Structure formats: structure tokens, C-alpha cells
Amino acid sequence: MKKQDNKHEKAENKNYKLFGLSQDEYKEIGKLLKHEPDDFELGIFSAMWSEHCSYKSSKVYLQTLPSKGDKVLIGPGENAGVVDFGDGDVLVFKMESHNHPSFIEPFQGSATGVGGIMRDIFTMGARPLANLNSLRFGSHLHPKTPYYLSEVVKGVGFYGNCMGVPTVGGEVVFDECYNDNILVNAFTIGIAKQDRIFLSSKCEVENIVIYVGSATGMDGIHGATMASEEFDSKNNKKRSTVQVGDPFTEKLLLEACIEAMDRKLIVSIQDMGAAGLTSSSFEMADKSGHGMTIDLDAIPLRTSGMAPVEIMLSESQERMLLSCRGENLDALSSVFDKWGLSCVKVGEVIDEKNIKFYYKSKLYKIFDVDTVVNGPVYERPKRKPDYLKKILPIKINNYEIPKNINDIAARLIMHPNIASKRPVFTQYDYTIGTNTIVPPGFSAAVLRIKNEGNGNRLTKGFLLDINGNSKYTYLDPYIGSALAVIECARNISACGGTPVAITDCLNFASPEDPETMWQFSEAVKGIKEAAIKLKTPVISGNVSFYNETVRKEGGNAVASKIYPTPVIGMVGFIEDIDRVVTPYFKDDGDEIFLLGRLKGDLGGSLYMEYFHKDFRQKPMDIDLDYEVNLHNCLRSMINGGYIKSAVDISEGGIFTALTESSITNPDKTLGFVVEYEDKEMRLDAFLFAELEQAFVLTLNNKAKPKEFFEKASFYDIPIKMIGVVKEGVIKINSAIELKSDKIKKEYYSVIKNILSK
Amino acid sequence: MNNNRIKAGITVFPGSNCDFDVYYVLNDIFGLNTSYIWHKDKINDMRSYDFIVIPGGFSYGDYLRSGALAARGLIMESLKDYAANGGIILGICNGFQILLEAGLLAGAMLTNNSLRFECKDVYLNVLKDDTPFTCDIKKGSILRMPIAHHDGNYFAAHDIIQDFNKNDNIIFKYCDSAGEPTEDSNPNGSLLNIAGIIGENFNIMGLMPHPERSSEKLMGSEDGGYIFKSIIKYIKGK
């Protein structure tokens, strides 16, 4: 009996579940290998076929995104996307999620997330110039939120600050839907010379394969499969997979890699991210069209006695795989030696499409590269979620206009999603690099670049912004995700920049749920439409599925799912950084103008959620053609030199836009007096509607030149004077009257209070 | 003397990361003859440098204590020798921490009292203008510069502070925009609001704020530039 059992065990390696594979996938692997896979083979396949590495559920949708444009040099498919910045310069950028590791261990998880995305950038030969991040936590009232917020922010700062890369922007959002699944998305942009971009695909037969950086340890094993699995909060076993980051080593790795690249010692290079040595070696082989040998005995180990499968799956940080010409090995070693890093030959590029692993001096395993790399692709079933049947356009007359609208307005500014994130970003070094022209805390970040050693100053600069709006995406995935793209563009246009390209992080629940899959497909459609209209191709990105947790509630297992959360990172250019416009009011007495049109639709707004406790309404459609025209109009005004301040209308409505413009002035405590009459629109709708296609402006020129108004009429965009900047008071009609200094104080203290809990 | 005749050195430790920024200011903005000094390089004659900057960053990851490991590096022997011969050394942020750990300046750095990294603009009151680092600034001036550090909480025992007072070693104090060294204007809990000190021979200065990040109008303040201008003026006048 017993013997038979054993035999059965052998015939089906039950570990496939542990490795996160489905039974069908397991069977498919057996078929491809023509034998039952052992743990090493299971490890390799499960990593490469994981959602994280293979994009098996999302590929068919991602392919529909626009990825070409005159400025795009390299689109999706490489470690990061590349755009042409002129004069031989290119900008390289990408965003990546590190949600699950950050939920397990928020400090290390967020730190290694930042470390990982920077490696993606410098792998391509680009020196990182700036980081941004998008963070989402549970309700600010949830007892664990202060802990997550505090640790994640420390982790992000710990890594970026030590690397010497400024963190210049991002977003922090609180919502109940993230109580059991926080989101940490990290973005990095770097600069390189166009003729000096490094790719993993360039290695040639007879090149040698080199391992550089930290030694391999037991950390993060199963990370790739973990990231692709629904989280079981009770499963402590997975907790041993925390990756620990060492930004000091990564700083050395950055300098060593750039030095080796400058000296032309590297042919091809790939960072070890998710699934470590496995994905880096197979990707390098696949993209180059060759194969390689890997000598597992040569891999530097931190922990003795690691099994081959553990070596292959380890997600130890700060490591790179590269190839070089044999004659350059010594020179390469001396560069890494200078920086105190190990640099070891671990194999050779070979003229066959296989990877041959050697272990204990013997040939251990051979894998056909195509078989491993071309994993399954699914077009999973999708279905419009039931809850959407009840999401209808708002019937505003069902809700009364609150009597205490003055208090409500004051409290809205103190909502943690609106209040200043200063206590977060002062923990990030945002001034290092001396390129940050507009620091975090305003709208888009603006950076210059230097023309080192050439005396004359360059005038060009670039702008960065990151945005997601999951509540609207939940209410309408198409509109919500289009809005994320549009909001980035608004911020960039308001500063005087021109949007150029985007990267995305698509954070969703399980793709095995048809309703999630439907949300995903709609969200991709929304990004696509907006990106096409705004001429911002998607040049890189990342998908994070399975952001859901099974929680026990009164004996029942309840799935806690995040709202669908597409996050967009956008890059824009500006020709002359001296023309950059900041969003805040500058001087008492300046007239305030509204450029654009107001609709007053409150559906899904923060005001509805916070005060009427009911936000489940369909968000208003956004007219993309109008939007593009509006931005062109604003840009032409900025280029004409007319604009002193410009800001878009978003969360919290025009009330928030005006108030923030007043209280974020770094040197003064300004306010405003606004009079606005519109018989068609209720006061609360005017104040708090969020999906407005309009900007709030002040002008440089007191004389209000005719040419300025001609611009508006040329683009056929309405412009209207609505008030004046005034020191000390925040006043709208007879309904709102607040003191600027008090509001300002509260606006800056809300997040500090959460952090100090 | 032309600026390009002035020779400036910038030390580079593993983990230094403000080295490029200082280089840009000295080389590109002030036009000095600037070079990096790698921490392992044998420097035959450090005395050929008119001055040396130890820039900010996270030398050796700032592990153990900020600046501690760099202060034990081999290059410190040459630097001590350079200092003993009157060489001018400016330590910025991590460079200040290294100078303290190396014993070239008195005192020690503790973690910010917020226990957090603090990046923001601060105001500094200039207490001395008869030094190589401040000779182009008037005593009592208020400078605006950014800080960015985790361990900038200056501490020294009572007797050291007494010596400081006697010898006039405190050169910058954190203050409010009116020049008052208030508690609110102290970003890290530093004793007596100390932001920068100068050694007994007035040739070594350390400060936590970053003058190199405030040497261009584009960066929002040019006040830090006056420290470099002072050094240049002093060297030219020698």
C-alpha cells in the first residue's frame, strides 16, 4: 500500500499548488517536458508563468494600448520605456507596484519597491533623476493605517534618499477599500544619451555571463508567485519571503554599472527583479535569441546549502545579470572591485536556444527557452458587475443643500485625501540633484537638466505627475481610468508643459473573477481613449492582480477587494523652464479668472461621499475633444506670458481649487473673494463638483491685454472674471466666509496628526 | 587671480551622493578648477588643493552612525594632515558628520528629535564673518537654505560648548525669518539651534544645510552661494 502511495506522489508533484500553478498549467508543463516536473522545473515554470512575469491575463488587453509616437524611442517590452528629449538626450521611465510585499512588511516592502524600479531604469544605462510614488492606505480611521503610512513613507525615503535620487512627487490616498490591501506604486525617471541605451537583448554568442551585486540569500523566495496569489491573512508561511533592501549597495551598483557602461565593458544587462535569476536569465536569452549556460556553483551565496531551486527563485535585492566580451572580464572586474562589489562569471552565451544549468560540476538541467518564456495567455471570462446596475446619474434634487455649508467647506479641506501631504514628502529628499524647480506640494513636479561642463545653461525641462482615481474607476471603470490620464495632463498643462507619454500601474483584484476582468478591460479602454486623444502613448507599465484578502468575519470567509485602481504616471516637456507657472496665487488684488465651463455634476464626488454619505452615482462623461482644446488654449496663454497662476479643478471642486491656490503660497497667507451667480446651478454643485473641465487663473498683467482674451475666443473657450485674490479671507458669495490662516494651519496638520498616532 | 586658478577637491566615499551637486556649483557656476578625490586614491600632495569639500550623502550607508565609517577611512589621515597644515575644509551635511566622527570638529550628531528624515528650507543666522567661509557675508545676515538629513541633532558636552562660546566657534544657528533662534525654527533638536560650527583654527567648517543646493536663482535661493564666494574671496586674498 505504502509503496503505491509513494509512487502516486511521484507521478504528480503536488507542490504545484505551493508554486501557485493551476492544475491545467501543471499538466501542460508535464506535456512540454514530457515528464512529471520536479521541484526545480516547477520553480522555473511557476515563476515564468506567474501573472507577474507572464502577464497571462492582461496581455490581450495591454496590446491594445497606443505605444507609438514621434517622441517614443522604445515602448513596452523592455525594462522601461524611452522618449526622445532632444539634443541626443533620452528620458527613460517606468512605474511598478510593490503592493503585496508592502502589506506584509511595509518598511522593507516599500523600500525594495523603490530600489527595484530604480534598477529597471539604470539597467538601461540611464542615471535616475527623480522618483515619484503613489500610495494607498485603508481609511484614516482604521487602527493600522498610521502604522502603514508611517512605515511605507520611511521605507520610500530610506531607499531614495540614500541613493541620492530626489523624490519629487506622488499621491497618498485613504479609502476603506485598501484596509486589507495597501498599494505602493513606485515611479522612476532617468536620463541617458540616445546612442548609449542598454538592452537585455544585445548579448552575442560567446559572450560571458556575469553576476554582479549582492550575494544570493533566502529572501523573497516565492515572491513572484506570492504576488500573483490571493492573500491569505492567516498564512504565516509566506511571511518568510520578505526581501530586505540595502540602498547603500544599490548606490554602489548604480555607480559601478554606469562606469562600466561608460567604459563600454557591458554588452547587455538585465536587473534581477521578480523571480530573480530565473526571469533575468530567461529574458536575456529569449530577447537575444540565444541561450546560455548557468553554473549554479558559481552564484555567490549568502546562506550555505541553498537548493538549486532556491538559488533560482531568490529575490535578494541589488543584483544584476550582464554579459560582456571575454577579453573585457578583467577590466569589468576591476570596476566592480573598485566599488566593493562582487562580479563573477557564471556562464556563457551559447548558440542554441536553451539554458543549461550546471550544478556540482555536472550538467543538471536543460530548458528550452521558448517553452519556458511562452507561457499561457488567457482571455479570461468577464462580466459587467451587478453592482453597476444601481449606479445611475445623480438626482441632485433628492439631496438637500446643507445649511452649514461654511463648516462643510472647512471640513472638506481637512479631509486627509485633500489636506497637504507635506509631512510625507518632507521625509523624502526632494532637493538633491539640484534640478527640482517645482518641488512636491504643488501640482506637477518640474525639473531642469544641466549642461555640465559646457558653460551655457539649457532652458528645457520636464514635468512629472502621477494620478489615480479609484472611486470613479469603481463607479465607472472607463471614465475613472480616462480621468487618471486627463488629471495628469491637466497638471502638466497648468504648469505650461506639454504631455508627452505615460506609464501605468494597473492594480486590480483577482483576474479569475469575471467582474474584475470586466473592470480591467474597461479601464484599459479608458486609458487607451484618453491616451490617444491627449497624444500620450503608453511606453511602459505594470499590472498587479490579486489585490484582495480573505478575511474571517463571524465564521465566514469574506473577500476584501480593492476598488479597481489604475494609476497613471505622465511625463511632459517644457521648452523654457523660466516660463513654468505654479498653481498658487501670488499677490493681493490679482483678479481671478475661470477658463472653461462648469457643469456642476456632483455624482461620485467627495462632497457626496463625505456629507451625504452616498457617492454611488455615475460620474459625468468627459468630453475629450473639449479637454484637448482647453489645454491648448491654456498653453498658448502661458506661452504668451500672460499667466501668473493656473490650477485645474479636481477633488473637492472649485472651492478646493481656490482655497489651495490661496493657502499653498509659501510666503503669504492669501485668500480670495469670489462672486458667482448661475441660476441653473445649485451652490453646492458650483462649489464641490469635481469633474469640471476648467482652470482657475490669475494674470501677470494688470492691464488684461486684448490678446489674452483673443486666445480664449480663438479656441472658443469661455473665460470669466470671478473674483479677486485677497489676503486673509476665503469668501464666496454670502455663503462662505473663512479665515485663511486657520484653514492653512489645519490643511498642513491633518496628515501630521495621522502620522503621530 | 582667475577663478580657474583655484583648485578645489571634493572627496568621494562609497555612498557620497551630493558630490555631483557640489562639483556643478564649483566647476560650472564658479568656474573653479575642480576635481574629485576618491577615498582610496593615494594623494601625494593634498596641499595642492586650495580647499576641500566633504560633500553630503550616506557614506557607507550611514550604517552604525552617520559618518562613522567614512571617518575611519584611510583618506582621513591625509585630510587630517591637510587640516593640520592649515588647509581649508568644508563639510556639508554628511561631510559635517564625518568631520565630527573624525574628531576634526568637536561634538556629535544624534538622530533628529522627530526621528524622521527632514527635508525643508531653513533660515540661518550668521554669527561670524571673519572666517574663510563667511568673509563675504555680513554678520547677522539671515540665509535661506535647504536641509535634508536624518541625523542633524547636534550635541556636545557642556565643556565643549563653553569653549565654543569662548572661542566663537558657532557660526550658524537655525532661526526664524526674523533671525531669532526659536524652538520652532530648530528643525532637528540641535543644542542651542546649532547648524554649523568652525574649528579652533578657523580652517574647518561643518554645517548641516546644503549651500550647494542654494547657489542658483533657479533653485529658489542663492544664499548658499555666499559661502563659496567667501572661500574664493579668502583664497584670492591670501
Next chain:
Amino acid sequence: MSYEGEKMIKKAFVKVMLKEEVLDSQGKAVLSVLKSSGYNNVKDVRIGKYIELTIDLDILNKSAEGKTYTMEEEIEEISGKILSNPLIEEFNIEIKNKK
């Protein structure tokens, strides 16, 4: 045990170290400096935290459920929940009379 006025005061010492398998980047950096300073016989360095708690035994402690703790149980709980991160660290407790 020692008494301070009427009070019974003890000290607990908690050592928190990274688990063996976790990368100790601090220890690694210190080791490299020791070596370059000529201390070649140092083979490994690991850095952890040392935490001294001063405890007043006179104040009874109750857990959330109302049960009374022993001091040992309390320090164990504090060490595991607050002083260390069980994912990457392990701890070790020593209790002494106040010196």
C-alpha cells in the same frame, strides 16, 4: 530585587537581532571597514539592538482580556509585538534586578 522608595523596580534587557538568513547590511559595511583598517581577524559582524526596559512591578498589568500578566509574559509580549519585527528579527530577554 531592589526597592526604590516603596517600589519594586526591575530591569529587562532585550537583544533584538536580525534572523540568520536576513541580510545584515550594517554588519556587512562595518566588517568591510574593519578589514580595511587592518583588523583582518574579524570574520563576521552582525548588528542588532539592545533595549533596556525599567519596569515597576508594583503596577499590575492586565491583558486586553483582563487576565493578569507575569512580568516575563509582559516583556515577551512587548518584545515580540513592539520591539522586534518577527518577520526579520528574533529576540532574547534577560531580566535583572535594578542596579
Next chain:
Amino acid sequence: MSYEGEKMIKKAFVKVMLKEEVLDSQGKAVLSVLKSSGYNNVKDVRIGKYIELTIDLDILNKSAEGKTYTMEEEIEEISGKILSNPLIEEFNIEIKNKK
């Protein structure tokens, strides 16, 4: 003492604490967390470092002046010169055979 192959390996443990008169803000912060978590009998917290050095006794060490150290002298020197900052910290050494 223990032997590893032919080698004689010892471990030294160095505790580094802030001096009494230096404000330990980290300890203070932990104390306030403990108090707010209901551990009211904790009266004080101080946080230091715990450093484990693994030493190979077979490798002789010479000081700069050429004199040979004992291991105790060497650890003392390392602790005073590198592991601690005498202006703010004090240290304490314990030597054990390798376990």
C-alpha cells in the same frame, strides 16, 4: 574555545549605549508607544546597539607600531574607536567561545 577545522574562533559581543546624560529620543518614543499600548508599568526605555564580532584567533594582529595585541585589547580598541563614539556613547564587552 572552539575549533573550526584547524581554526580557533571566538565571539565578542559589544553593547553600545548612549551615555546617561544624552537624550535618547528613540527610547523616549518607544516608551510613549508602550504607555499608549497600556504597558503602564514600563518606566523607562533606552535603546542601544548590540554588535556580534566573530574573531579568528589564528590570525595574529599587530598594531600600527608593530606590537602584538591580545584579542581583548583588539576588541577594546575596535569598540572605542569604531563601534562607539566616546562623546555620546559607552560600551561594554563580553567574550564567548563560538557556540
